[in-house]
Amino acid sequence: MEGWQLQCCGELFAVGDEVAWKLKEPDLAWLERALDPGTAILAPLGHAGRWPEETDELRFDGYLVDLIRSHDGPFGRDQRLHL
Template sequence: MRWNVWVDDWQMQCCGEPFHVGSTVSWTLTPADRDWLTQVLGEETAATIDWGEEHHSDPSPGRRQVEARVTGIAAVHARMEPLPGENAYHPVDGVLSPRTSADGWDPDAGDLKFVGYVVTLAAGP
């Protein structure tokens, strides 16, 4: 079984453990926020991400615990746009860049801000 999982930059920075391709991870997964992912990565890429890695939310019926091997990592950098009528920004137009490891602290890339990772996990034989 394979899953593509969204990992927020701030979740990794706060409570995450660094990992690399080939690592075995034990994660709590929640259903992915497809609306948000569509804004950042576009509809086609967002549709491939079913789960988000989670450290902080309350238990919910959709949560699942997995132990799986990391088979792929892509850092996501995005252009930031102001939210209408607010003093806040949200990411849009994300770019995926392959990585062999992740620690939550990828540097920004020019005017693109690091916002997280798309991680592919494989469970079972």
């Protein structure tokens, strides 16, 4: 998850809260350029309120691990959420 998504979309959450995000098919060509080799991507997260209700969601509760890390990629500094 990118840092701006935490800032503009949805409510803040803490350890133990239930969290859900809409998912979509990843743009693999862009991801190959943007991420380190070997990084696993299941699905990118969508903008809040912009996807149909029937869109699949990633939903979990419990502990968050390695919440935000810095990543220097070909498109500059990025903040990603690691669960």
